[in-house]
Amino acid sequence: MKLVGIAGSIADQSYNRTLLKFIAKRFEGLVDIEVLDINDVPVFNQDDDQTNCAAIQNLCKKIEGADGVIIATPEHNHTVPAALKNVIEWLSYEVHPFDAKPVMIVGASYHTQGSSRAQLHLRQILEAPGVNAIVLPGNEFLLGDVKNAFDENGDLKDQRTVDFLQSTLQNFIRFAKVINMIGQTTDYEEEDLSAKNGTDTTVQGVDMNADDWLDQAAKKVNAVEGDSYVKLDSGLLTVDQLNYFLKTIPIELTYVDENNQFIYYNDFLPTEKMLAKRTPAQVGDALDKVHPQISSVLKHVKQVINTLRTGKTDLVSMPVPGNDEKTHVVHYYKAMHDEAGNYKGVNEWAVDIKPIVDEYLRETGQKLVNDPNARVDAITGASENPEVDTTTGASDTLQKIAKPEVKIDTTSSASKH
Amino acid sequence: MNKFVAIVGSNSNKSTNRELLQYMQKHFQNQAEIELVEIKGLPIFKKSADRFVPQEAKDIATKIEAADGVIIATPEYDHSITAALTSALAWLSYGIHPFVDKPVMITGASYGSLGSSRAQSQLRQILDSPELKARIMPSSEFLLGHSLQAFDEDENLKDPNEVKQLDGLFKDFVQFVNISKQLNNANVVNKHKAEQFSWDKD
Numbered sequence: 143m144k145l146v147g148i149a150g151s152i153a154d155q156s157y158n159r160t161l162l163k164f165i166a167k168r169f170e171g172l173v174d175i176e177v178l179d180i181n182d183v184p185v186f187n188q189d190d191d192q193t194n195c196a197a198i199q200n201l202c203k204k205i206e207g208a209d210g211v212i213i214a215t216p217e218h219n220h221t222v223p224a225a226l227k228n229v230i231e232w233l234s235y236e237v238h239p240f241d242a243k244p245v246m247i248v249g250a251s252y253h254t255q256g257s258s259r260a261q262l263h264l265r266q267i268l269e270a271p272g273v274n275a276i277v278l279p280g281n282e283f284l285l286g287d288v289k290n291a292f293d294e295n296g297d298l299k300d301q302r303t304v305d306f307l308q309s310t311l312q313n314f315i316r317f318a319k320v321i322n323m324i325g326q327t328t329d330y331e332e333e334d335l336s337a338k339n340g341t342d343t344t345v346q347g348v349d350m351n352a353d354d355w356l357d358q359a360a361k362k363v364n365a366v367e368g369d370s371y372v373k374l375d376s377g378l379l380t381v382d383q384l385n386y387f388l389k390t391i392p393i394e395l396t397y398v399d400e401n402n403q404f405i406y407y408n409d410f411l412p413t414e415k416m417l418a419k420r421t422p423a424q425v426g427d428a429l430d431k432v433h434p435q436i437s438s439v440l441k442h443v444k445q446v447i448n449t450l451r452t453g454k455t456d457l458v459s460m461p462v463p464g465n466d467e468k469t470h471v472v473h474y475y476k477a478m479h480d481e482a483g484n485y486k487g488v489n490e491w492a493v494d495i496k497p498i499v500d501e502y503l504r505e506t507g508q509k510l511v512n513d514p515n516a517r518v519d520a521i522t523g524a525s526e527n528p529e530v531d532t533t534t535g536a537s538d539t540l541q542k543i544a545k546p547e548v549k550i551d552t553t554s555s556a557s558k559h
Numbered sequence: 560m561n562k563f564v565a566i567v568g569s570n571s572n573k574s575t576n577r578e579l580l581q582y583m584q585k586h587f588q589n590q591a592e593i594e595l596v597e598i599k600g601l602p603i604f605k606k607s608a609d610r611f612v613p614q615e616a617k618d619i620a621t622k623i624e625a626a627d628g629v630i631i632a633t634p635e636y637d638h639s640i641t642a643a644l645t646s647a648l649a650w651l652s653y654g655i656h657p658f659v660d661k662p663v664m665i666t667g668a669s670y671g672s673l674g675s676s677r678a679q680s681q682l683r684q685i686l687d688s689p690e691l692k693a694r695i696m697p698s699s700e701f702l703l704g705h706s707l708q709a710f711d712e713d714e715n716l717k718d719p720n721e722v723k724q725l726d727g728l729f730k731d732f733v734q735f736v737n738i739s740k741q742l743n744n745a746n747v748v749n750k751h752k753a754e755q756f757s758w759d760k761d
Contacts, residue, residue: 189572219690223649224646228603228643270637273637
């Protein structure tokens, strides 16, 4: 299970940060906790929406990708620090990463109260509709007299406190698993495969599903071609050189942008020889146009894309059914992001990995043997129990979503995909 | 005539809480002199080794010190007061203590029907903390719901029942301020305690 920790303080020296770091270190065998920083977050103001700034986008992405959040709050004037409230305001305005997210509250203070009042305020805040977090009930962890609580290594000195902390954390892990089971139902339904909303790079005024979309769209944006130079982040190539380069990569590459529009493939094989069949006329099509109109297929496409878009994982891979001892075709779907971490679409590649395995065996003088202890492989698991995936924790979901997806590729590669 | 400082609890350019305070300023001009104070532009509160407080916060503190009472109009963001107001109150209790024993009237407006009720109850708790230690007028909620529709084109409150309630509360607040002036025997000690109080102390 993967959690993120937020210390509610921006002070240079914060015992709440020390507490989170201790939790992350002491219980690393139990759970993976990444402690996030809220220092560079601007002041929330409705007149100046800075949701897209790197600090907020990063927090948003990390929280969305986590199975739960631990917030460690100090207490200022009987409430949470302005800095913490400020972050929550940003994360409940245009983006809502806390929505249905399991949250555990802990807190430390200098005196006896251990942030008791701030924790109650924080519960009310996290309950607000725009935040909509799901806070672990009970299990209050109030660390008073914090100046004397840690030793020089940043470890809690009192064993009973450590034991209590461990039991609340274990309760939270169980709680988070259950909550995530309930939460993961319909997120993917919001994926718009018809790509009608567009994004900042969508070429306007051209029918994306037209067979000659490429020519029309290229004309519309005055796209360069031929011997025009394109400056890349670590190279300078002409458009021709880019094409030579991409078409000799021995893997079928496909670019689907964040608006679910299929905008490129490295067309180096005749359609009938491709592992994932594409035609030049399909370029520019919305994803619902290149997949068969079968609700289970479209649902699985949405699931995979949504898993990547929301950062639950960066890579989905699935072997195609029908593989035998001669071929083992795998489709990979990798999320792409810009420098600020915004989702920019899917890099899909299809490759037969059997020749690679064969070459390895030949080079090293080995051969394949059956593993009597091997578990049932992904393909068989898939068709048997596709419903299971709705009830698993976030970190488990991927593989299980991936399995039913296998069926898509059978269907789609057989037809139009 | 009493002088009141009225704090706009929002940093937004368009704020019905500001409208409410502007209305009170005009409507009660014969009963008190009300000066609006903005919190926009204050940085998020941060402790520092030299206990630095921004000049804008010091200026607000001076105004509060000189005033007979304070009116706060708070929006409600996520069931609580705005981070901007939380931050302002943190600055106004960091080595300076203008709120100690200062009579405070809490009001608030919201777009929905609840009128910032949860934010107001949190604000009461906050103002009651040892370093703010304000004298909040008890049992005096004024919750202005549906605030976008609450004012006419002359920026007056439309609903006569709301006006009646606000008139009564304001009259009470003036009385409360006048009585408070006689309840200052412990003020010197209270100020001293607030100054000496430190969450950081061993």
